[in-house]
Structure formats: structure tokens, C-alpha cells
Amino acid sequence: MAFSKKEEFTKEDMWLADIAKALAHPARIRILKILTSMKACMVGNIVEQLPLSQSTVSQHLKELKRVGLIDGEIDGPKVCYCINHKTLNKAKKEMDKLYSIICNC
């Protein structure tokens, strides 16, 4: 049956898994890199750099926004997206913590 049992784990593991889920598509990794490389970060600029439709890119942006990895600021009819460095830094910290646990390095 497909009721998820994800809630039966620790908050920490669930949060990290959720961040990993947001990174689990090359388009979303690419979007994060695009947002870094460009000063302007309108949706249109992202769409034209990806082999995906506008609506699909919008969905990917929504997923990144859901976990807080990016923020969207409304600017007239446009929306300017940017990296949320606070969440990103937390993700890096938690990811490092995981690696330090499962590695011995």
C-alpha cells in the first residue's frame, strides 16, 4: 500500500531526505547553478537555458522553493528567483554531518 512511512523517522533524517529529494533531478541542480551564475534570475532566463517547457520549469522551481533552497521575489509581472543561502548552508552542514557519521574521514 502506498501510505508513506516517512514520518516514522527522526526529524533530522526526514529533513535531510527532503533536501536530497529536492536535489534529485538534474534540472534542479542546473537551476541552482544558473541562479548562481546570473545576476538576473527571471523564470524566462532559466527556461531558455533548459530543455524543458515553462510549466515544467515552474514546477521544478516550486519544489526548490518548497524546501527553502530558493526564494522568489515578485517584480512586477516578473519573478526574480535567487538562492536562499541560509537554507543552503544548513543543508551543507547537515550533509557534512551525515558524511562525518557514515565516513570516518
Place this chain on the structure above:
Amino acid sequence: MAFSKKEEFTKEDMWLADIAKALAHPARIRILKILTSMKACMVGNIVEQLPLSQSTVSQHLKELKRVGLIDGEIDGPKVCYCINHKTLNKAKKEMDKLYSIICNC
């Protein structure tokens, strides 16, 4: 339509996304921690520490094995799983690389 366009990205982004996908469930994060904390790492030992059936755990192990994060060594009727540190280190390196690109830290 649901044909994936994941192949239209760079190998690097695809690989990292695939690793992220393998980490995108708290059970699989938990499994990696369990494999680290225990010397013995039979499937049964893992199953008894998770709120999931044996067959479901087996599926999660398969996913971790698919991306090379764990190895399974057959030991009689048992299978002993362990972390693959080579893949794990590569994952850490690539993840750090991504963070260094999208962070400025």
C-alpha cells in the same frame, strides 16, 4: 507526458542527482547510519531497526546498491551489507563541489 528528460543534462549533474535520489528517503539515510554503527550488517539486523517490512527494506537496499553507495556480500544464506566508501567519498566530493559553486563560502 512522462518520458524523462534527465538525459539532456551533463553527466555530472545527472550523477549527483542520482545520488541525491538514493538519499531522498529517511529509511535509506537511516540504513547508512545503521551500516556504520554495526559491525555485522545482515539484512535482518537492519529490518529489526526499521518500521518497515523485510521486502520494503530489501527494496531500499537495492536502491542504495544501484548507485553504489553500499555493497552486499553473500555469506551463506545471509547477505552482509556495508558502506562503499569509494562511492561515498566521491559523492561527498561532488556535493562539496556543487556547494562551492552555488555558495560563495
Place this chain on the structure above:
DNA sequence: TTACAATATCGTATATTTACGATGAAGGAT
């Protein structure tokens, strides 16, 4: 050989993800 134990795989049901085109909403320009 037969039985048991450990694990993987099959079959199946439901949920979620990924993708698209079409439509809607909101702001700017004429």
C-alpha cells in the same frame, strides 16, 4: 532428503513525480 532461515523478487495497489499544453492572473504598455 527434508526442513528451516535469510533474503530477493514478484505481484499488486496507491502515491508521487515528471512532463506537456492550455488556461488564469497580474502587471505594464499602448
Place this chain on the structure above:
DNA sequence: ATCCTTCATCGTAAATATACGATATTGTAA
């Protein structure tokens, strides 16, 4: 006011993921 641009959301279809019980497989023990 009307049109255009920009983006989100809706509707939809197919793929993938998650979960379970049942069954198959493989090795050990009796």
C-alpha cells in the same frame, strides 16, 4: 480599456516510488 508579457496553476498522461504479502531461491542444519 485592451493587449501583451510573465509566470503560476490546472488538467492530464505516463513513469517511478513506496509499501505489503506471497513466493522463490539459496544455503545450513537435522
